Amino acid sequence: MSASAPRVPLVEHRADVEALLAPLLRTERHRLEAGLVGRVAAAERRARVDVPSADNSQMDGFAVASTDCPAAGEEFALPVGAPIPAGAAPSALEAGTARPIMTGAPLPAGADLVIPIEEAVDGGFDAPRVTLRPLDVTPGRYVRARGSDCRAGDTVLRAGDELTPARIAQLASVGIGDVDLVEPVATVVLSTGSEVADPAGPLPAGDAYDANGPGLAAALTAAGADVLSTDRVPDDPDALLDLLAAYARSGAQLVVTSGGVSEGAYEVVKLAASRPGVDLTFCKVAMQPGGPQGLGTVTLDGHRLAWLAFPGNPVSALLSCELFARPALHAPARPRLRLPVRLEHPESSPPALEQYRRAYVLASGAVRLAGGPSSHLLGALATATALVVVPVGTDRLEDGDVLETILLT
Ligand SMILES: Nc1nc2c(c(=O)[nH]1)N[C@H]1C(S)=C(S)[C@@H](COP(=O)(O)OP(=O)(O)OC[C@H]3O[C@@H](n4cnc5c(N)ncnc54)[C@H](O)[C@@H]3O)O[C@H]1N2
Numbered sequence: 187m188s189a190s191a192p193r194v195p196l197v198e199h200r201a202d203v204e205a206l207l208a209p210l211l212r213t214e215r216h217r218l219e220a221g222l223v224g225r226v227a228a229a230e231r232r233a234r235v236d237v238p239s240a241d242n243s244q245m246d247g248f249a250v251a252s253t254d255c256p257a258a259g260e261e262f263a264l265p266v267g268a269p270i271p272a273g274a275a276p277s278a279l280e281a282g283t284a285r286p287i288m289t290g291a292p293l294p295a296g297a298d299l300v301i302p303i304e305e306a307v308d309g310g311f312d313a314p315r316v317t318l319r320p321l322d323v324t325p326g327r328y329v330r331a332r333g334s335d336c337r338a339g340d341t342v343l344r345a346g347d348e349l350t351p352a353r354i355a356q357l358a359s360v361g362i363g364d365v366d367l368v369e370p371v372a373t374v375v376l377s378t379g380s381e382v383a384d385p386a387g388p389l390p391a392g393d394a395y396d397a398n399g400p401g402l403a404a405a406l407t408a409a410g411a412d413v414l415s416t417d418r419v420p421d422d423p424d425a426l427l428d429l430l431a432a433y434a435r436s437g438a439q440l441v442v443t444s445g446g447v448s449e450g451a452y453e454v455v456k457l458a459a460s461r462p463g464v465d466l467t468f469c470k471v472a473m474q475p476g477g478p479q480g481l482g483t484v485t486l487d488g489h490r491l492a493w494l495a496f497p498g499n500p501v502s503a504l505l506s507c508e509l510f511a512r513p514a515l516h517a518p519a520r521p522r523l524r525l526p527v528r529l530e531h532p533e534s535s536p537p538a539l540e541q542y543r544r545a546y547v548l549a550s551g552a553v554r555l556a557g558g559p560s561s562h563l564l565g566a567l568a569t570a571t572a573l574v575v576v577p578v579g580t581d582r583l584e585d586g587d588v589l590e591t592i593l594l595t
């Protein structure tokens with residue numbers, strides 16, 4: 187592409203990445219179990235039962251009819267009937283009696299109120315009579331109504347929802363034993379660049395340790411991908427294609443590369459793009475960091491891989507994963523809020539680009555920018571808790587400006 191090609195709007199590139207990855211996303215049914223925590227639902231589920239399944243007691247105490255109780259605070263005695271443990275199917279309450287009832291036990295027909303044992307002033311669960319002085323005798327007190335948590339037929343899971351511990355608990359509580367989930371996409375991560383070194387080894391002068399391999403592998407794993415391997419390759423298209431052929435044979439569905447997509451003389455991904463079997467397009471997205479992007483497919487030995495070619499600067503690579511790969515892999519959406527930005531002095535932003543600034547969320551509910559806008563400033567991203575989105579058309583940020591903020595934690 188020429189240097190003057192128009193910038194592609196971010197939403198357009200995101201849609202292209204989604205279209206590329208959509209055929210890779212399979213759905214499978216799984217038995218509901220703890221190991222599914224963090225996975226993402228592919229389909230809606232509805233409650234099979236009311237929860238609670240019957241009107242039941244919220245306290246250990248006595249089930250009574252409110253019509254048998256004088257006013258709140260007054261003392262009165264009632265004969266004690268058969269106790270109702272949790273799990274019992276109780277007979278009806280005889281008028282003018284009290285039944286010991288345990289938390290979670292069904293309310294007997296005829297009772298509309300539970301008086302907790304702490305409000306018994308004489309007698310108890312085992313005595314023939316109990317004297318009560320309730321603080322309140324309003325019908326429904328300490329009664330959990332059938333269906334007050336969830337009604338049969340209510341939607342309890344939507345496509346795209348993350349299976350959190352609470353969701354797993356609720357699904358179980360409404361009788362759902364299996365769920366349809368988005369299956370992890372088999373992914374390989376490849377850091378390109380002759381200067382990119384193994385973090386376990388020595389660092390030759392002027393080189394850089396491979397931050398993108400571990401970083402992208404972690405980000406893709408967090409997005410639900412199954413990362414099969416992480417490798418490095420020098421600026422040599424033959425070496426790159428050899429690795430891609432091995433990936434294609436290994437059952438990988440997606441390769442994510444970093445580097446080699448800008449305007450230099452040794453852009454290895456761009457050089458590989460002219461080889462047989464490689465179908466990649468390159469563009470500059472109207473964003474910063476993360477402008478130079480490539481996407482497409484590579485077909486080698488009869489196996490086809492989708493290919494996301496991210497830029498090499500470490501913040502650009504991680505941001506590309508956040509904004510393009512995550513939604514396309516159907517990872518749960520991050521919370522987005524509009525928050526005021528606290529600045530010591532005004533900051534500039536390139537008005538033609540959507541700029542992503544690293545930031546901390548303050549206890550006050552505002553955000554403070556962390557570090558500068560450059561795409562090599564990985565340290566600030568490592569400590570940031572949010573990304574502030576400076577929209578296209580903005581050339582200056584002032585203290586107190588309210589901006590969309592993506593929460594990262
Ligand atoms: N003439 C132009 N030059 C550049 C442009 C441009 O539009 N015109 N765009 C700049 C932008 S923006 C970015 S982003 C980078 C993208 O370049 P590449 O994708 O080709 O990436 P590299 O050149 O290979 O690397 C860039 C930078 O990042 C370091 N790097 C690369 N991989 C890793 C890694 N795995 N771990 C740590 N650091 C890595 C690399 O050493 C470079 O410093 O291009 C600009 N140039």
Ligand code: MOO
Pocket residue numbers: 473474475476477478497499501502560561562
């Ligand atoms: O787009 Mo580059 O990612 O700004 O450094």
